[in-house]
Amino acid sequence: MIRRLIALLGPERSRPLKRAAALLAVAAALQGAVFAFLLPILRAPEDAGPWLTAVVVATAVCGLAYHRGVVTAREAGYTLSAHLHRRIGDHVVTLPLGWFTPARSGALGRLATQHVMSVMGVPAHLLDPLVGAVVTPAAAVVALCAVDWRMGLAALAAAPLAVAACRWSGRLVRRTDEAADAAAGEAAARVVEFARNQPLLRAFGLGGPGLRLLDDALVAHRNAARRMLTTALPGLAVFVVTVQAAFTALVLVAVFAALGGQVDIPTTVAALVLAVRFTEPMLVAAELGAAVRLAGGALDRIERVLAEPRLPEPEVSQAFGTPSIEFEAVRFGYAGTPVLEDVSFTVTAGTMTALVGTSGAGKSTILRLVPRFFDVDGGAVRVGGADVRDLRGADLLRRISLVSQDTYLFAGTVADNIRFGRPDATDEEVRSAADRAGLGELIARTCVGEGGTRLSGGERQRVSIARALLKDAPIVLLDEPTAALDAAAERAVTRALDELRGERTLLVVTHRPATARAADRILVLDGGRITESGEHDELLRLGGRYAAFHARRENARGWRIPAGRNTEGD
Template identity: 35%
Template sequence: MRAASHAARPERGDDDDRAWAIMEPVRRQIRLAMGLGAVSGLAVLATMICLAMTVLALRDHPGQVPWVWMLGALAGTVASYLARLGAFNQSHYAAFRLERILRSRLAERMAEVPLGYIQALGAGGLTKVIHDDVKALHVFVADSTPLYARAYVTPLATAAILFWLDWRLALAVLAVLGLGILSMRGAQKRRRNMARLYNEAREKVSAAVVEFVQAMPVVRNFDTGHSSFGRYQQALDAYLAVLARWYRDSGRSVRMTWAILSPLPTLAVVLWLGLWQVREGELDAVRWLAILLLCTGMAESVMPMMMLRHMIDKVRLSIARIHDVLAAPLLPVPAQGHSRRPADSGVVFDDVSFRYGPDETEALRHVSFVAVPGSVTALVGPSGAGKSTVARLIPRFWDVTGGRILIGGVDIRDMGADDLMRQVAFVFQDTFLFSDSIAENIRLGCPDATDEEVIAAARAAQAHDFIAALPQGYDTPAGERGALLSGGQRQRITIARAILQNRPVLVLDEATAFADPENEAALIRALGELTRGKTVITVTHRLQSVVHADQILVFDAGRLVQAGRHHDLLAQPGRYARLWASHAEAQAWTLGHMRKGAAE
C-alpha cells in the first residue's frame, strides 16, 4: 500500500514508473520472471554458438561427431524453453496475486473513506476500477515482464558476441537496428495523446452500451431506440474516427518499423557484407555462419519494446484510476485505544452545517436540536429540505463541515467506527440484500446470531410467515440485490436485520415509502417492534405517521424552521401547517374529483 500510495500522483512523464510501482506487492516474483526471461534469451544465444561450433567441428574433423557441441545446443534449447515457460508461469501467477491484492486493498480503502466519495464515484465507476481496471493489469503484468527482460538483455548480449566475432559486421547490424529505432520513434510520435483519445473513445462506447441495455424498458416505451441508440452510434463513430486518425498518422511508420526489424533486412546486410569479407579472406566462414545465426535475434528482440509501450498505453488510465482510489482521503478516526463510548442513546445536533462538496451550497445551515434517549423525533419538510442529510450524518456517512453531532454526550468523530456502529442502526427506503440466503442477509452485522435469534427477529419484523412459505425457507437465496423478493419483503428483511442488531439509536429514512397498503400495515407493525425503547430519528413525507412523535422537526432549504409536537405546530401559521393542509388535500383526492375538475 505504501508504494502504491506513494506513486499515486506522480509528475507527468512518470507513467512507466507508475506502471512498475503498482507491481510492488509482487516485486520478487516479477523479478524472478524477468530473470528467467533473461536466462531464456541467453540460452538461445548459447544454442546458436553451439550450432556454430558444431559446424566448425564438422569442418575440421569430418569423421567425428561433435557430441559435446550438439548436446550443448540441445541443452540450450531445452533450457531456453524451460526458462521461458517458467518466466511466463511466474508472471501469470504474479498477475493473479496482484489482482487479489489490489481488489482487497481497494475494498479496504472503500470501507475507510467517506460515503460521499463513494457516491460521487458511483457504482459504475467503482465497478470499473475494482473489476475492469484491475483486470486490465493482468495482461500487462503477465505478458510484459518476460518481454521486458528479453527486450534489454538479449540485444546487449548479442551485441557483445557480435563485436567479439567481427566488429565490422556488428556495426552493420547496429546500423540496421538504429534505422529501425528511428522508424519506431516516428511510429510513436504523438502516441501518448492518441492513446488517451483512444481510451476515452473506447470508454464512451462501453458506457453507451451499458446505458442502452439498462434502459431497454424505457427505450421500448418512449423512443424505440432512436435517441439512446443514436448516442451509441455517435460513440461508435467517434471511436472509428480516432482509430482512423491514429492509423493515418502512424500506420506508415509502424509498417516500416516492422519491415526493418524483421529478420530479412539484417540477414541481407550480413549475408552480402560477410560474403565479401569471406571472399577477401578477412572473415572465417564459421564466424560468418555464427553471425548469421545471431544477428536476427538482435533486431527481433527490440520488437517487444513496441509491444510494451502499447501495453503501458492501454493500462495507463486504469493505473491512474487505481492509484486515485488508493489515495482517496480517509475518514478521520480516533487513535487506537482513544475511542470514546457514549453514556446513553441521546442524539444532539449542535450548530451543524454541511455541504456535499467545496463548491456546492450548504445542505444544512446551523441546525441544532436534541433527541432525548428513548424518544421519537420526526423530520419533515419538502423534498430537498435536508431531512435525509440529517439522517445520514448520524451514522457518519459524511463529516459535518461545521458544528458537531453527539451521541450520549460524545462527538461521533471521537468514536471508532465499530463503537459508532454499535450505537446506530438504520433502515432506508432503498433496501439492499446480498445474493445469499435470507438467513444470512438477516444475520448481516451479527454473524454469530443463532438460527433461533434470526427467526425471532423475522417474526418481530412480520417476515417469518412469507419466509417459511418459500421453497427453501430461510435458506432461500435472495437473488442479486434481493431481486427474487418483492419490495415489501425486502424491506421487512432489512427491518429484521436491524431488530437483530438491537442498537440503541435507530435512523429510519422513508422506510415505508414504496410499500403497498397491505405491506405498509405489516411494515408499521414491524417498525413498532423495532422502535420499542430506542431513540428514533425518522424521516418521512407521510405526515399521518408522525402525529404521535415526541417532537417534529420541520426543515426548509437546509434550515430547521419549526420544532414541536403535532398539535402545537398545527396551531401555528408556518411551514408545517401548510404541509399538513397539502397532506389533507392529497388524502381526500380521488380520480372522480380529477375528472370533475377536468370537465369544469
C-alpha cells in the same frame, strides 16, 4: 512497467515477479549467446565435441530456466490480480460517498475487471516476450562483438534508433488511450442502462434499437477506437521499419565483409544467425507493444484511484457513551452547493425524532452525516458523545442501522438479504425480524432477483427494515421507512417502531403524519435550516409550517379521482 509493478506489490509480494524476470532473463541470454558456439563448431568440426556439449548444456539450462520462469510469471500475475482487487476494495470503502458519482461508479467497475486483467497480463503473459526483447538482443550484441567487431558496432548503432522508435510509438498510443477508455465506459453504461430499463423505454416507444443516447455512445466508442488505431499504426510501422532496417544493415555488413575477404565463411554464418537473434525478439515485442502501453494506462488509472484521499480516521476510537445524536452548528454542501446551514439539535438516547420538510430541505443529508458518509464543512456531528471524526468507521457503523430510500438487495433469498444485517443470526432471529417488518410469508421467497427485481418496491423496503432490525444497533436511522408500503405493511412497521422506542435511538425522515405524530420530537427543515422544533400537538398549536404540512396530508387522505363523463361526440 516492471519496476512500477514491483513498487506496487512491495518487497514481499514482488518476489515471484523478480524471480520470474531473473529466470526469463537467464533463458533469454542463453538464447542469444548459444549461437555464438556455432563459430568454433563450423571452423573445426573435428574438434566440435566440447562445443556441442556446451550447446546441449546451455540449451538444457535455457529450457529449465524458461519453464520455471513462465510458471513463476503466471503465479506472479495471479498474485498481482489478487493484490490489486484487495487494495482497490479496501481503499474505496474508505472514500467519502461523494466520490461515487455515476461516472466514477461505472469507471470503478471497469477498473476492477478490465483494467486489473490488463495489468495482470503483463507478468502473466507479456513478461516473457518483454524480457526477451531486451536481454536476447543484448546478448546477441555481445556475441556479435566477439564474433566480428564490425557487426557488433553496427548492432550497437541500431539499438538506440529502435528504442527511440519504440518510445515514440508508445507516446502515440497513450495519447488516445484515455479518450478510448472513457468512450468504452460510457458505451458499456448505456448498454446496461438500455437492458435494465426495457419496460420504461417500451412504455414510451423507445425500446427499439434506435435509442439516441445508446446510439451516440456506441458511435463515440467506435470513433475513439478508430482514432486510437490510426494514431498508433504510424508509430508501430516506424518501429518495425527501424528494426528491419537494422537487420538489413547487419546483413550488408556481413556480406561485404565476406566478399572483401575480411571474414571467413563460418564467421559470416555465425554473424548472420546472431543478427536474426538480435532483431527477431524486437519484432515480436512490437506486436505486443500496444498491449503493454494500454496496461500502463490501466495501471495509471488504478493508481489514481488508490491515491484518492480517504476519510481520515484515528488509530483508536474515542469512548462511546449513551447512544445519542448531536448536531452542533453544522454546515454542509455538495460540490460547493450549500444544503445545511447552522443546524443544531440533539436526539436523546432512547427517543424518536422525526425530520419533516419539503424535498431538498436537507433531511436525507442529515441521515448521511450521522454515519459519516461525508465530513461536514463546519460544526460537528457527535454520536454517543464522540465526534464522528474521532471514531473509527467500523466502530461507528457497528452502532448504527440504516434504512435508506434506495434499497438494494443482493441476489439470493429474502432470508439471505435479512441476515446480511447480522450474518451470525439464527433462523429464529431472522424470522422474528421479518415478522416485525411485516414481511409475513414473503420470507419463504427463494430468490429476490438481482437488485431485488422480483420484489415490489414496498417488499424491498420491508426487507431493508427487517435487515436493520436484525442488526440490533443502538441507533436506527430511517429515511421514509413507510413511503412505499401499503396500509397493512405500514401498520406492521409502525408497530415495530413503537417497540423500538425506549430501546433504541431513532431518527426518522418522514412525510407520513402518523409516523411524525408518534415521534417524541419533530424537527421541521426548510432551506437547510431547522425552522420549527417540538411535539406534534405543540407544533399544531403554533400554526406554522408543520401545521400546514399536517393539514395538507390530512386533506390528501380524502382525495378521490372523480368519474369522468363520457365526452364522445362533444
